[in-house]
Amino acid sequence: GQQLNQSPQSMFIQEGEDVSMNCTSSSIFNTWLWYKQDPGEGPVLLIALYKAGELTSNGRLTAQFGITRKDSFLNISASIPSDVGIYFCAGHSIQGAQKLVFGQGTRLTINP
Amino acid sequence: DSGVTQTPKHLITATGQRVTLRCSPRSGDLSVYWYQQSLDQGLQFLIQYYNGEERAKGNILERFSAQQFPDLHSELNLSSLELGDSALYFCASSGRGGFTGTDTQYFGPGTRLTVL
Numbered sequence: 001g002q003q004l005n006q007s008p009q010s011m012f013i014q015e016g017e018d019v020s021m022n023c024t025s026s027s028i029f030n031t032w033l034w035y036k037q038d039p040g041e042g043p044v045l046l047i048a049l050y051k052a053g054e055l056t057s058n059g060r061l062t063a064q065f066g067i068t069r070k071d072s073f074l075n076i077s078a079s080i081p082s083d084v085g086i087y088f089c090a091g092h093s094i095q096g097a098q099k100l101v102f103g104q105g106t107r108l109t110i111n112p
Numbered sequence: 113d114s115g116v117t118q119t120p121k122h123l124i125t126a127t128g129q130r131v132t133l134r135c136s137p138r139s140g141d142l143s144v145y146w147y148q149q150s151l152d153q154g155l156q157f158l159i160q161y162y163n164g165e166e167r168a169k170g171n172i173l174e175r176f177s178a179q180q181f182p183d184l185h186s187e188l189n190l191s192s193l194e195l196g197d198s199a200l201y202f203c204a205s206s207g208r209g210g211f212t213g214t215d216t217q218y219f220g221p222g223t224r225l226t227v228l
Binding site: 022030031034035040041042044045050057088090092099100101102103104105 | 114115118145153155156157160168170190200201204213214216217218219220221222224
């Protein structure tokens with residue numbers, strides 16, 4: 001099946017630092033989505049990307065849809081304690097448009 | 113609050129039993145998706161319904177089934193439960209503008225199933 005490679009798997013940073021994570025795929029994707037999941041809760045949509053090259057911001061979060069349509073990154077600037085959680089990339093590939101494929105997640109831990 | 117509701121929030125049952133999980137989509141959404149998330153795992157797509165009809169199938173076991181009712185709420189039925197079925201089950205919805213295949217999905221809070 002479709003696979004998304006998300007990295008890093010985990011990050012341990014100091015409050016105030018910037019964060020960067022990315023997802024890559026061997027196949028072309030039509031959409032890229034970034035979700036955040038808090039423990040015991042459902043994923044919450046952060047940013048949705050629909051066009052190659054698209055760069056979108058949501059507050060301190062910025063995400064880009066790669067030109068090759070096979071990758072995306074998410075940046076978080078000036079991290080704060082509430083940024084702690086698991087971040088998932090997800091996307092619809094051209095081979096299975098109805099099925100949203102998820103990365104394995106990046107667990108973000110912030111030291112105050 | 114995504115607008116997607118799921119009940120119950122927690123469910124504890126024994127092996128061999130059958131349970132039903134319920135999902136109400138966001139107002140106006142026509143598509144409902146079910147996902148399974150095991151401990152420290154990503155989300156695995158199970159099945160999608162659009163306006164009452166099955167639209168796409170993922171890694172759903174034969175012991176599992178789902179349906180979407182005329183009022184658009186959906187139920188996921190899990191039978192002959194095994195220990196390995198313990199997981200978080202999420203429902204998501206999308207498609208206020210109709211089905212496009214790549215609609216943004218909004219997730220409910222999940223049902224935590226524990227099989228003892």
